[in-house]
Amino acid sequence: MFEKGLLKGKRILVTGGGSGLGAAMGRRFVELGAELIICGRRLELLEQTAALMRADLGGKVSVARCDIRDGAAVDVMMDALWREAPLDVLVNNAAATFIAQTEHLSFRAADAILAPTLHGAMYCTLAAGKRWIETAHKGVVLSILSTSTITGRAFTVPSAMAKSAVLAMTKSLAVEWGPKGIRTVAIAPGAFPTPGASGQLRPEGRDEGWASKNPLGRVGEHGELADLASFLISDRAGYINGEMVVLDGGSHLRSSGAEDLLQWTDAQWEKQRAARSKG
Numbered sequence: 001m002f003e004k005g006l007l008k009g010k011r012i013l014v015t016g017g018g019s020g021l022g023a024a025m026g027r028r029f030v031e032l033g034a035e036l037i038i039c040g041r042r043l044e045l046l047e048q049t050a051a052l053m054r055a056d057l058g059g060k061v062s063v064a065r066c067d068i069r070d071g072a073a074v075d076v077m078m079d080a081l082w083r084e085a086p087l088d089v090l091v092n093n094a095a096a097t098f099i100a101q102t103e104h105l106s107f108r109a110a111d112a113i114l115a116p117t118l119h120g121a122m123y124c125t126l127a128a129g130k131r132w133i134e135t136a137h138k139g140v141v142l143s144i145l146s147t148s149t150i151t152g153r154a155f156t157v158p159s160a161m162a163k164s165a166v167l168a169m170t171k172s173l174a175v176e177w178g179p180k181g182i183r184t185v186a187i188a189p190g191a192f193p194t195p196g197a198s199g200q201l202r203p204e205g206r207d208e209g210w211a212s213k214n215p216l217g218r219v220g221e222h223g224e225l226a227d228l229a230s231f232l233i234s235d236r237a238g239y240i241n242g243e244m245v246v247l248d249g250g251s252h253l254r255s256s257g258a259e260d261l262l263q264w265t266d267a268q269w270e271k272q273r274a275a276r277s278k279g
């Protein structure tokens with residue numbers, strides 16, 4: 001689909017790149033010639049993912065263990081990366097969510113979502129942006145958001161709040177950092193099944209309508225997201241700034257995707273909470 005070497009010479013950090021959509025995007029970036037770094041909390045998972053990519057694609061892929069909720073740890077990671085060479089692209093992909101009745105969320109539970117999804121994305125963006133600006137190096141920040149930024153979303157309120165805040169960051173920095181050579185862009189994926197998303201959002205017994213309720217009758221393919229991400233971070237998208245591209249088959253035009261949960265009984269929610277406390 002793209003010219004070979006579209007991303008050649010680009011050094012890209014994907015947060016949460018050890019699994020799911022982060023790994024799918026990273027793999028495509030390497031196929032297109034980029035040098036990839038993936039970060040997350042589980043070092044073993046990162047190393048497995050990187051080893052697979054290197055074996056399959058032969059590119060340069062390295063890993064960094066980092067909990068992005070910790071700003072100091074983000075700075076340590078960025079210093080280590082910059083010692084080798086500056087990044088060219090940051091992909092804010094790491095995030096957390098789970099379904100819950102909002103009135104049952106403790107403050108700690110709200111923070112468990114806001115800390116990686118909002119603060120983590122902000123820390124990584126600040127850490128990369130400062131370094132780019134200090135050295136007049138061009139950069140791109142791509143943030144993986146959600147259509148909850150458009151519709152809101154019941155039962156995943158902290159996630160919808162965090163994603164909306166990162167969209168506000170994307171639009172605001174487009175103006176503030178655009179003149180400094182930094183583009184900020186975003187993607188709002190619809191349903192792209194991954195073990196992480198299914199585990200957190202699709203407990204057993206939840207309506208299986210992800211595909212059937214989509215106007216196109218299907219869920220998204222990881223390759224479709226990886227292609228859009230590759231284009232947005234490439235120089236060919238050099239005039240796209242402050243924009244969020246929706247990739248959901250038109251799903252959010254029909255519903256926010258949470259309405260089935262309005263039918264859940266107290267017993268179902270009780271079971272969901274119990275499953276969490278056992279886990």
Ligand SMILES: CCC/C=C/C(=O)SCCNC(=O)CCNC(=O)[C@H](O)C(C)(C)COP(=O)([O-])OP(=O)([O-])OC[C@H]1O[C@@H](n2cnc3c(N)ncnc32)[C@H](O)[C@@H]1OP(=O)([O-])[O-]
Binds near residue numbers: 097098100108200
């Ligand atoms: C919306 C669509 C778009 C987005 C899609 C995606 O993001 S897909 C990507 C999806 N991928 C991911 O999400 C991957 C990343 N996920 C993670 O890192 C973790 O699963 C976590 C941080 C979400 C929870 O970590 P953990 O289980 O180790 O939690 P902890 O021990 O740190 O506890 C902190 C507080 O949270 C509470 N609490 C926790 N769960 C629930 C619950 N289900 N119910 C209620 N509450 C819950 C817990 O009780 C505690 O509060 P307390 O009792 O002390 O007042």
Ligand SMILES: NC(=O)C1=CN([C@@H]2O[C@H](COP(=O)(O)OP(=O)(O)OC[C@H]3O[C@@H](n4cnc5c(N)ncnc54)[C@H](OP(=O)(O)O)[C@@H]3O)[C@@H](O)[C@H]2O)C=CC1
Binds near residue numbers: 040067116
């Ligand atoms: N799949 C879908 O349908 C949709 C996904 N999205 C978004 O796509 C992105 C990827 O989701 P998906 O691939 O499905 O889910 P995953 O659960 O596979 O991805 C989350 C990744 O984030 C990492 N992560 C979580 N917390 C932290 C942290 N504190 N520090 C560093 N890394 C962290 C995890 O690694 P580790 O646990 O090792 O730290 C994991 O690799 C997320 O932003 C999600 O909100 C948006 C809409 C729909």
